[in-house]
Amino acid sequence: MTSDAQALHSAFAAQLKRWRQLRRLSQLDLALQANVSQKHISYLELGRTKPSRAMVLQLAQVLDLPLHDRNVFLESAGYAAAFSRSSLDDPAMRPVLEAVEVMLSHLDPNPALVVDGAWNVIRVNAGMRRLMRALDFRLAPLARALGEAAAGNLMRQLFHPDGLRGRIANWPALAPSLLAHLRRQRTARPSEALDELLAELPTYPGVADLPPALAVSGALPPITPVEFAHGEFRVRLLSMCSTFGNPQDITTDQLRIESFFPADDDARRRLHELRGAERQG
Numbered sequence: 001m002t003s004d005a006q007a008l009h010s011a012f013a014a015q016l017k018r019w020r021q022l023r024r025l026s027q028l029d030l031a032l033q034a035n036v037s038q039k040h041i042s043y044l045e046l047g048r049t050k051p052s053r054a055m056v057l058q059l060a061q062v063l064d065l066p067l068h069d070r071n072v073f074l075e076s077a078g079y080a081a082a083f084s085r086s087s088l089d090d091p092a093m094r095p096v097l098e099a100v101e102v103m104l105s106h107l108d109p110n111p112a113l114v115v116d117g118a119w120n121v122i123r124v125n126a127g128m129r130r131l132m133r134a135l136d137f138r139l140a141p142l143a144r145a146l147g148e149a150a151a152g153n154l155m156r157q158l159f160h161p162d163g164l165r166g167r168i169a170n171w172p173a174l175a176p177s178l179l180a181h182l183r184r185q186r187t188a189r190p191s192e193a194l195d196e197l198l199a200e201l202p203t204y205p206g207v208a209d210l211p212p213a214l215a216v217s218g219a220l221p222p223i224t225p226v227e228f229a230h231g232e233f234r235v236r237l238l239s240m241c242s243t244f245g246n247p248q249d250i251t252t253d254q255l256r257i258e259s260f261f262p263a264d265d266d267a268r269r270r271l272h273e274l275r276g277a278e279r280q281g
Helices: 003-022 027-034 038-046 053-062 067-076 091-107 126-134 140-146 154-159 171-188 192-203 250-254 265-280
Strands: 112-115 121-124 226-230 233-243 256-262
Touching (some): 003 038, 067 250, 091 256, 112 126, 171 192, 233 265, 256 265
C-alpha cells in the first residue's frame, strides 16, 4: 500500500470512528444498522479495509450525516463529493425558495424567519417585520458592535446586549435553554460556525454567569415561551422549527424555518391587531 493510500485509509478511519462515537453507537450497533459485520466496521476503523463508494454512502446514511459532511466522508475515502451547494440565486433553487415564500406567507400573522445552519437570517415574513417594529428593534447598534454580517445572525441577536436580548422579558430563563439547544445541534451537526458561536456567546456580558438548563421541581410546561416586551407591548410566543424532507443539496439541507405561534389568547389577539393596524395604515 502506498503512503497516499495509507493516508486516505487513515483519514476515513478517523472520520468513521469520530462520527460513530458522536452518534453513541458501538461498532456492533453500527454494523447491525448498516447490514455488515462488526469485523468489517473494525477493519474500516483500523484502516485495514478500503470501503467502496456505496459503503461510504450507506454508512453516512446510517450515521445521519449532514450532506456537507457526507461529502467530507466521501473525500476522506478517496471518492468525489456527491452533493452540490447551490447559491440561493441559482435557478435550481427557485422551487425551494418558492416553497419557503409560500410557508412564510401562510404563517402570517405569526412571525417566521428562515435561517441557515449557522443561524444566519435569510428571509423574514411580514409577521416578523411587524413584531420587530412593535418592539422598536433596529439592527444598527448590533451592527456597530459586531459588524453588519455578524448582526444578521439570530443567536447573536438573542444574546448580545445590543440585540433582541433587551426585548425578551424572560431572557435569563430562556437563554440557558437556547445554549443547550446550540450544543445539541453541534453534536448532531458539527460545524466550525457553531463552534465559533458557542465560543463567542459566553463572552457577551452576563452569558457566562447563566445557570445550566436544568430541570426544576414541579411540572414543566411543554415548551418555554419567548416573552417579547417593549414599553406597553408584550407578547408570549412558542417557537417551532421546520426543515425540508429528503434534501439533495447542501444549501437546502441547512435551511430551517423558525416560526412563532401565540402562547395564549392575548398573544393571538396582539398579532392580529398588528396586522390589522398595518392594513388600516
